[in-house]
Amino acid sequence: MERSLNPVKAGGIETFETEVLIIGGGVTGTGVMRDLALRGIHCLLIDRRDLNAGASGGNHGLLHSGGRYASSDSETAAECRQEGEILKRVAPDCIDDCGGLFVAVEGDDPGFAERFPGYCDAAGIDCESLSPAEAREREPVLSDKLFAAYSIPDATVDPFRITLENVNHAQQLTDSLFLPHTGVEGFEIEDGAITGVLCRNTKTGGMRRILARQVVNAAGAWAMDVARRAGCSDVRLLYSKGTLIISNTRVTDRVINRLRPPGDGDILVPGGTVSLLGTTSDNVDDLEDIRPTVAEVERVLVEGTAMMPCLETTRFIRAFSGVRPLLLAQNGADGRSASRGFTLFDHQDQGLENFATVTGGKLTTFRLMAEKTGDLVAGRLGNSQPCKTATEPLPSGNAVRWTEPGFAPRFWYRRNDPTDMILCECEMVPQSAVDSIIESAPGAEAEMSLQAIGVRSRVGKGSCQGAFCSIRVTSHLYDRGVYDSEQGLNSMRDFLSGRFKGVQPVLWGEQMPQIELSEALHCSLMGLDQLGGKADEPEKGGTDR
Amino acid sequence: MSLKKGVPTADMGRDERHYSTELAVIGSGLAGFAASVFALSRGITCAQVGNTGAVAYTTGYFDLLGYCQDQWLDDPWRGLELLRESEPHHPLSRIDRKEIRAAFDQFTVALTEMGVGYTAPADRNHFALTPAGTVKPTLSVPETMLSGIEARKVNARTLVIDILGLQGFSAKEFVANMRSSWPQLSAAKLSFPDMESGGQVFPEVMARALEVSSNRERFAERIKAVLGDAQLVGMPAIMGVHHPDRVHAELQRLVGVPLFEIPTMPPAVPGIRLREMFEQAFPAKGLTLVPQQKVKRLELEAGRVMLYLRDSFGEMVIESKTAILATGRFLSGGLKAERVGVREALMGIPVIQPGSRADWYRQDYFDPLGHPVNRSGVEVDSRFRPLGPDGEPVSDRLFAAGILLAHQDWVRQRCGAGVAIASAYKAVEAAARLLQEQ
Ligand SMILES: Cc1cc2nc3c(=O)[nH]c(=O)nc-3n(C[C@H](O)[C@H](O)[C@H](O)COP(=O)(O)OP(=O)(O)OC[C@H]3O[C@@H](n4cnc5c(N)ncnc54)[C@H](O)[C@@H]3O)c2cc1C
Numbered sequence: 001m002e003r004s005l006n007p008v009k010a011g012g013i014e015t016f017e018t019e020v021l022i023i024g025g026g027v028t029g030t031g032v033m034r035d036l037a038l039r040g041i042h043c044l045l046i047d048r049r050d051l052n053a054g055a056s057g058g059n060h061g062l063l064h065s066g067g068r069y070a071s072s073d074s075e076t077a078a079e080c081r082q083e084g085e086i087l088k089r090v091a092p093d094c095i096d097d098c099g100g101l102f103v104a105v106e107g108d109d110p111g112f113a114e115r116f117p118g119y120c121d122a123a124g125i126d127c128e129s130l131s132p133a134e135a136r137e138r139e140p141v142l143s144d145k146l147f148a149a150y151s152i153p154d155a156t157v158d159p160f161r162i163t164l165e166n167v168n169h170a171q172q173l174t175d176s177l178f179l180p181h182t183g184v185e186g187f188e189i190e191d192g193a194i195t196g197v198l199c200r201n202t203k204t205g206g207m208r209r210i211l212a213r214q215v216v217n218a219a220g221a222w223a224m225d226v227a228r229r230a231g232c233s234d235v236r237l238l239y240s241k242g243t244l245i246i247s248n249t250r251v252t253d254r255v256i257n258r259l260r261p262p263g264d265g266d267i268l269v270p271g272g273t274v275s276l277l278g279t280t281s282d283n284v285d286d287l288e289d290i291r292p293t294v295a296e297v298e299r300v301l302v303e304g305t306a307m308m309p310c311l312e313t314t315r316f317i318r319a320f321s322g323v324r325p326l327l328l329a330q331n332g333a334d335g336r337s338a339s340r341g342f343t344l345f346d347h348q349d350q351g352l353e354n355f356a357t358v359t360g361g362k363l364t365t366f367r368l369m370a371e372k373t374g375d376l377v378a379g380r381l382g383n384s385q386p387c388k389t390a391t392e393p394l395p396s397g398n399a400v401r402w403t404e405p406g407f408a409p410r411f412w413y414r415r416n417d418p419t420d421m422i423l424c425e426c427e428m429v430p431q432s433a434v435d436s437i438i439e440s441a442p443g444a445e446a447e448m449s450l451q452a453i454g455v456r457s458r459v460g461k462g463s464c465q466g467a468f469c470s471i472r473v474t475s476h477l478y479d480r481g482v483y484d485s486e487q488g489l490n491s492m493r494d495f496l497s498g499r500f501k502g503v504q505p506v507l508w509g510e511q512m513p514q515i516e517l518s519e520a521l522h523c524s525l526m527g528l529d530q531l532g533g534k535a536d537e538p539e540k541g542g543t544d545r
Numbered sequence: 546m547s548l549k550k551g552v553p554t555a556d557m558g559r560d561e562r563h564y565s566t567e568l569a570v571i572g573s574g575l576a577g578f579a580a581s582v583f584a585l586s587r588g589i590t591c592a593q594v595g596n597t598g599a600v601a602y603t604t605g606y607f608d609l610l611g612y613c614q615d616q617w618l619d620d621p622w623r624g625l626e627l628l629r630e631s632e633p634h635h636p637l638s639r640i641d642r643k644e645i646r647a648a649f650d651q652f653t654v655a656l657t658e659m660g661v662g663y664t665a666p667a668d669r670n671h672f673a674l675t676p677a678g679t680v681k682p683t684l685s686v687p688e689t690m691l692s693g694i695e696a697r698k699v700n701a702r703t704l705v706i707d708i709l710g711l712q713g714f715s716a717k718e719f720v721a722n723m724r725s726s727w728p729q730l731s732a733a734k735l736s737f738p739d740m741e742s743g744g745q746v747f748p749e750v751m752a753r754a755l756e757v758s759s760n761r762e763r764f765a766e767r768i769k770a771v772l773g774d775a776q777l778v779g780m781p782a783i784m785g786v787h788h789p790d791r792v793h794a795e796l797q798r799l800v801g802v803p804l805f806e807i808p809t810m811p812p813a814v815p816g817i818r819l820r821e822m823f824e825q826a827f828p829a830k831g832l833t834l835v836p837q838q839k840v841k842r843l844e845l846e847a848g849r850v851m852l853y854l855r856d857s858f859g860e861m862v863i864e865s866k867t868a869i870l871a872t873g874r875f876l877s878g879g880l881k882a883e884r885v886g887v888r889e890a891l892m893g894i895p896v897i898q899p900g901s902r903a904d905w906y907r908q909d910y911f912d913p914l915g916h917p918v919n920r921s922g923v924e925v926d927s928r929f930r931p932l933g934p935d936g937e938p939v940s941d942r943l944f945a946a947g948i949l950l951a952h953q954d955w956v957r958q959r960c961g962a963g964v965a966i967a968s969a970y971k972a973v974e975a976a977a978r979l980l981q982e983q
């Protein structure tokens with residue numbers, strides 16, 4: 001196997017070599033990485049930002065039973081069911097098999113409720129009918145206006161964890177590597193094959209050139225853009241933005257779905273110690289600056305409250321948005337009716353023999369997407385190893401367990417070491433967690449940013465949304481020598497700006513004192529609003545005398 | 546009705562205690578405490594209610610005005626002129642500069658007399674040190690922090706220490722960020738006597754320990770061991786809760802070089818000092834201080850204001866001729882933010898605010914313009930009386946002060962203490978006038 005892990009630097013360009021370059025560090029790209037590594041293939045995975053920077057870090061985390069699609073797309077529903085069953089077997093550590101309910105409340109169509117078991121049956125999904133009283137016994141917060149309810153085998157999956165585990169395992173298997181902040185800018189093409197991929201190191205501005213025998217485009221919603229850069233016009237996507245809000249406690253044990261055709265605010269999904277209410281679906285033209293708005297938050301709240309009146313007074317700590325890449329159906333239509341299935345493009349008809357694009361689909365079906373892609377790419381490399389991801393359990397890596405809500409406190413109490421200080425009090429993330437992440441988590445590097453640590457842990461995800469822990473973690477990193485310049489404060493500022501995008505639309509009630517204190521800490525105490533344009537003595541920019 | 550200072554009148558029956566006073570101060574942040582200081586100095590009898598925890602948040606620095614019209618201000622007094630041009634409704638634009646100065650003078654002198662030394666307001670801002678290694682323009686600083694500010698100006702050879710187990714304060718961080726303007730800085734880590742395990746340590750606990758001379762001696766030895774050729778030593782603010790100036794002087798004598806404090810993240814000692822000092826000094830001066838409770842209800846009656854509250858001993862009623870509302874913003878509970886809008890929590894006084902929740906915040910957290918919702922608050926007339934829905938004062942006897950007031954963004958403008966102290970001064974002045982007229 002020919003490859004070089006250490007880049008060769010010549011003429012200011014770093015050059016990397018690998019067998020397969022995978023573009024996009026979401027669940028799909030990392031899934032492909034592990035799939036190929038299990039076949040003994042070396043991969044280089046790149047993302048222009050970081051792992052989970054796209055839809056994989058901005059979704060509900062529902063491991064679909066298929067119930068949601070049973071009425072509209074029986075094929076996708078069946079695919080979800082099968083994949084859900086496989087993942088529950090091979091990756092139980094990443095999954096909470098909590099079950100789900102579909103409920104109809106006053107005003108919903110009784111006809112749809114009656115037809116629902118039939119739809120499920122067609123897709124092979126177990127569906128048990130419950131009386132409203134039984135449903136409310138299981139989930140007491142459900143509205144008393146409930147008139148129909150079914151139980152289905154929904155579950156939840158930690159998308160952060162699964163992505164990190166994929167990379168971690170691939171690294172172990174074939175020394176495959178993940179490079180953050182490396183964005184594809186262009187392709188070098190000769191005789192129907194990609195010979196080099198030109199990337200920008202978005203952190204330093206430098207260029208990187210990657211030599212690979214095969215190139216996989218798993219850039220999610222950005223896959224159309226990446227394919228075009230390679231001269232392929234066959235990938236046509238529709239972008240559908242979805243916004244969700246996160247409560248500070250877990251509202252229900254199970255997933256709660258609205259028993260009606262898919263619409264805004266129709267699902268509440270538990271995520272460990274919190275719940276996620278969503279989602280909206282609005283077509284957007286532009287992928288840049290996707291952020292949740294107050295209007296979207298109001299929309300999901302109003303709808304969600306119809307199922308669970310308690311949401312009216314629930315404390316929400318954050319909102320976020322993701323973009324679903326939907327493969328454009330023949331007759332246009334809106335985001336919800338375009339296909340939720342995935343497509344693998346081999347780009348043969350575009351005149352390229354070593355390029356593939358896989359996009360669309362769901363978190364739930366990422367393994368299958370990776371399997372199909374792996375079959376194509378391995379075949380092209382002359383590797384005849386079969387796909388192993390349906391049977392081979394996903395191992396748990398030590399440095400990648402910190403995304404799981406509740407893991408850090410359990411770890412800390414078990415370890416019982418008072419010198420292992422808690423840096424993030426809301427989520428009880430200890431110093432040792434941060435240390436292990438900067439030492440060995442996938443994508444770990446010198447001068448690791450607070451944002452990168454946030455992606456790999458629960459730091460900043462609790463009710464204070466980083467107000468205190470950003471300061472504590474930063475001090476710790478300076479102390480450890482990770483930072484030795486203003487970079488540490490810049491990184492803290494970027495982290496807090498990033499968190500604020502999600503915090504801003506849910507600021508009312510108990511979050512207001514929180515943000516007021518944050519602003520006082522970050523500006524009045526730390527002076528982060530003046531970095532760069534410094535407050536200083538008059539000769540450096542005070543008022544005139 | 547008797548008007549004895551802080552003495553409950555016995556005839557009010559069972560569990561209910563009844564106090565009568567001339568001025569009731571609602572709120573125990575900086576504005577509330579400043580109001581009481583000003584009232585006491587005028588000989589007005591006074592009762593103050595509110596959780597004194599609020600004052601413990603502060604860095605210890607008293608800002609007047611640090612940022613205006615896109616500039617960091619060296620001269621805050623000139624800054625006030627700029628402010629008056631661009632923001633005529635800002636509370637500080639509505640107060641005469643001489644009065645602002647008098648307020649700061651009187652307040653800092655009072656604090657120094659009560660045992661926490663503060664520098665007198667000068668013509669220029671200090672560029673005070675922050676734990677991040679940035680600087681902030683501020684007017685008045687605790688005496689224990691002054692020498693570090695001076696040392697930076699002359700690039701004095703200075704050692705900054707941090708303490709094993711103290712979170713959110715790293716000497717290396719301070720040095721890394723300060724280095725470009727203060728090259729002769731170095732960093733060292735020490736453990737605090739009897740807190741060497743490596744577990745978490747807290748500033749307040751260390752500060753209390755340093756009030757004991759044997760601990761000071763041991764700590765001073767540890768500083769001397771790493772001192773090298775440093776001319777000064779900076780450290781987190783831990784030099785005593787009571788009598789910090791004495792602890793500071795003693796430690797300096799033991800170490801042999803000037804020492805200075807750098808603020809830490811809350812709960813921090815500089816604020817705790819103020820809290821404990823007020824809690825001790827005020828009752829001794831005859832003020833009735835109810836330090837843990839909130840006023841539950843306020844009623845305006847002919848010729849008096851009635852405050853209703855309860856504590857663990859039962860109901861309490863304060864009957865006062867005048868009252869100052871200094872209940873702060875969201876953090877302190879003076880304002881409440883609901884999905885449909887901001888309201889004033891105690892009486893439902895109208896709140897100046899953006900049109901809808903979508904307009905509360907700008908997209909960028911650190912936007913130098915600050916966020917519109919931060920400028921929401923209560924509107925007052927020239928006598929600092931809050932205005933009702935009809936645009937008229939809610940009452941002749943009700944005044945408002947502090948960051949509850951609209952048209953200011955104390956965080957971005959670096960004017961927290963300025964707004965609090967100066968508006969308290971004006972509110973007390975107006976209350977005094979009313980009391981005199983009657
Ligand atoms: C609001 C919402 C809710 C959802 N809920 C669910 C759910 O509950 N259950 C479920 O199964 N599915 C759900 N989905 C769908 C699921 O999230 C996505 O299908 C899945 O995450 C897609 O993963 P991906 O890896 O293909 O794409 P992404 O996760 O978007 O990854 C693409 C990556 O490519 C990178 N990239 C882009 N351009 C470049 C470039 N030029 N160079 C290098 N890298 C680049 C991006 O930074 C990004 O990290 C939801 C989606 C949304 C938006």
Ligand SMILES: Cc1cc2nc3c(=O)[nH]c(=O)nc-3n(C[C@H](O)[C@H](O)[C@H](O)COP(=O)(O)OP(=O)(O)OC[C@H]3O[C@@H](n4cnc5c(N)ncnc54)[C@H](O)[C@@H]3O)c2cc1C
Nearest residue numbers: 572573574575576595596608840872873877947948961962
């Ligand atoms: C982290 C932080 C750092 C700061 N740093 C600085 C600094 O460097 N420089 C500076 O000048 N300022 C600083 N400040 C600001 C300063 O401490 C004061 O908050 C500010 O000056 C205004 O005080 P205030 O009295 O108007 O309001 P607050 O301090 O908010 O006090 C309001 C008071 O009202 C009480 N209250 C509320 N409702 C009721 C009720 N119904 N009944 C009775 N009492 C009630 C509360 O308990 C509280 O005691 C900082 C503040 C914070 C939070």
